Amino acid sequence: MRRTRGTLLAITVIAALGAAVMAACGGDDDGASPTATPDGGHTVGALKVVTTVAPITNIVRNIGGDRIELTGIIPDGVDSHTYEPSTGDARTLADADIFIMNGADLEGTSEEIAKENLPDASKIYKLADNTLSGDDPADGFLYDFSFPKAEGKPNPHLWMDPEYARSYARLTARWLGENAPGDKAYFDANLAAFEGVIDQLDAAIEAAAATVPEDNRKLLTYHDSWAYWARRYGWTVVGAIQPSSFAQPSAKDVADLIDEIKEQGVPAVFGSEVFPSPVTEQIAKETGAKYVTQLSDDAPPGDEDAPEHTYVGMLVFNMRTLVEALGGSAAVFDGFPVENTYTQG
Ligand SMILES: [Zn+2]
Structure with missing residues (x-):
């Protein structure tokens, strides 16, 4: 079931109230606390980046390293296709600088919640939609068994192809660099290291698949x-x-x-x-x-x-x-x- 606009508004209000209460108590917002990011990033004043599924969160971590404050909102092993962000997610987004998502209709209602809560809605970035376009079976989006053309939603799992993961990493380096220009050289160096492993991964998959x-x-x-x-x-x-x-x-x-x-x-x-x-x-x-x-x-x-x-x-x-x-x-x-x-x- 999709959330109505009323529910979205309620989430926004609850999030705002929550933030006010937190501020009044002098407490920290768990979702955005520098010490509470899921995989260890914590730099005071760092760019606050929110992502969705674990593979994308990890690609972004490998580019942003420990100079971004990173939160992935969709927990491991949870169905991302029908995901409905929680009030905690809305709060995390309300405190974020940018939101990087897969797009291609993967993440349920996440984009709507981000539009409602992110301080600057123009800072929503979509990896899949900036990697592929069109529906040419040779090099465009694919429609197939669980993602039939008739329903209009492409198969969103681009990252399973390491070359598209490379594209995700390059896009991430560009967007992080635009939003934190002082760390651009650091992000670019991390990108180069990550691409080195992608080269190895692609070659190894090719070799193993051939056996x-x-x-x-x-x-x-x-x-x-x-x-x-x-x-x-x-x-x-x-x-x-x-x-x-x-x-x-x-x-x-x-x-x-x-x-x-x-x-x-x-x-x-x-x-x-x-x-x-x-x-x-x-x-x-x-x-x-x-x-x-x-x-x-x-x-x-x-x-x-x-x-x-x-x-x-x-x-x-x-x-x-x-x-x-x-x-x-x-x-x-x-x-x-x-x-x-x-x-x-
Ligand atoms: Zn899936």
């Missing part, structure tokens, strides 16, 4: 997040189990998928960390395909402080899972540098 027997280069996932990855590396997405409504698939959807999997000889089906569903396992059982519990397009592996809890770590985790399940070797990822690359200080 999978050609007949097995087919993806059937619960959540439809592999379209851009598959386009880049020349794989086929056979289908996605999740319907465009994000509800559970109907009995007919499931029966159709089972036929498709049998016909195409799909060797494995992959679940999702954000949308656990018993249907994936059922489909695997009925088709004889291998069932792999999860791929991740959203939550990086490990806990918050773990070195692999990064965008790059997430891609490496996915590649190991996917390539090994489909009969290839992921040895190229042994010792891969998954940790953050930004310069401290």
Whole structure:
């Protein structure tokens, strides 16, 4: 259900009241406190940046380093497609300088809440919309199983393709530099380091994917997040189990998928960390395909402080899972540098 304008206004008022009470008590706003940012950034007077999903938050962290105050509002493992920001998020946005989001209709009502609360609504930046345009299947936005053309919302998961993550990083460096010109050289240096890892990541994915027997280069996932990855590396997405409504698939959807999997000889089906569903396992059982519990397009592996809890770590985790399940070797990822690359200080 979408929020009405009245609810939005209420959130704004509650946020303003909350801020007033906080100020009166001399307390700190948790969401924006310099010591409360989720992954450790805290510089007094730093540019306050709000982002949405974890992979984007991590890309922005790798460019902004510890010279920005960064808050990602959509928690790991939460459905970003239908996300409705909380009053705490509204408060965080009311105290922010800029808001960097994916766009391409990913983040539920986040943009509306940002427009209502961000002090300067012109500081809303969209990564996907500045990376792709048009709907040419070769190089534009893709529309597919859970994101059909008829519904007008493209598949928003651009970041699963490392080249688009590179674009996200470049855009971020530009926007941070425009809003904090004194740190532009620092952001640009961080960008160069991040792009170095993206080069390595792209080459390693290419090498690992090539070890999978050609007949097995087919993806059937619960959540439809592999379209851009598959386009880049020349794989086929056979289908996605999740319907465009994000509800559970109907009995007919499931029966159709089972036929498709049998016909195409799909060797494995992959679940999702954000949308656990018993249907994936059922489909695997009925088709004889291998069932792999999860791929991740959203939550990086490990806990918050773990070195692999990064965008790059997430891609490496996915590649190991996917390539090994489909009969290839992921040895190229042994010792891969998954940790953050930004310069401290
Ligand atoms: Zn998604």
